[in-house]
Amino acid sequence: MDNQYSLPVVHPAFELLKKWTAMLHFIAASLILINAITEMRAPNSTAIFYYAQLIIAVDIYLLIFFGAGVWQAAPRINLLFRIMETLTLLGIGLSMLLKGDLGIGFSYLLISGGYVFIYYRERRVMHSESVSIRPTGISLPNFMRDSEISWNEIRSIIPKYHSIIIETLRNKRIRFELRRNLKIEELQQIDDFCQKHICHPHS
Secondary structure: OOEEEEEEEEEEHHHHEEEEEEEHHHHHHHHHHHHHHHHHOOOOHHHHHHHHHHHHHHHHHHHHHHOOOOOOOOOOHHHHHHHHHHHHHHHHHHHHHOOOOOHHHHHHHHHHHHHHHHHHHHHHHHHHEEEEOOOOEEEEEEOOOOEEEEHHEEEEEEEOOOOOEEEEOOOOEEEEEEEEOOOOOHHHHHHHHHHHHOOOOOO
């Protein structure tokens, strides 16, 4: 840890996305279930198609109501279900287009596209929810794209046991709560590292 420090932080946008996770799963499951019931009642419907949708919808509902917190404890399971929802919604949309139901078909395709974006965001959250302190500068997590501040733009960095505060030369103040409190030796090492690079940004 002499050359880089990675501090897991609480990011407000990421936390908001996590809070909406269950609702997003519920919306996808409901849309899939509604289409499955519609297919079941339609003439010349394919049993395999609507039964597959029923099974997927039930699986998602089970995750929501009996697996509370699973997507936070095991985020890869959440991503797996998000892929399953996206592909199912995409399949429904394409099926509707082939049947000539253009309005419903394009609606499902649009929704599936939205779930692709949500999957990308959730995947980024899983890998980018930390502040990285490097010899080249500070990397900050962002909902759309991580940003980096070079040492020659930084006025001060104040690491604390439970948070980190970054002040830039443009008078911008950035504060993140840490997911775990720093130990005394970690705090001292990080502070020494930061002070060295702020005082000698090109060394």
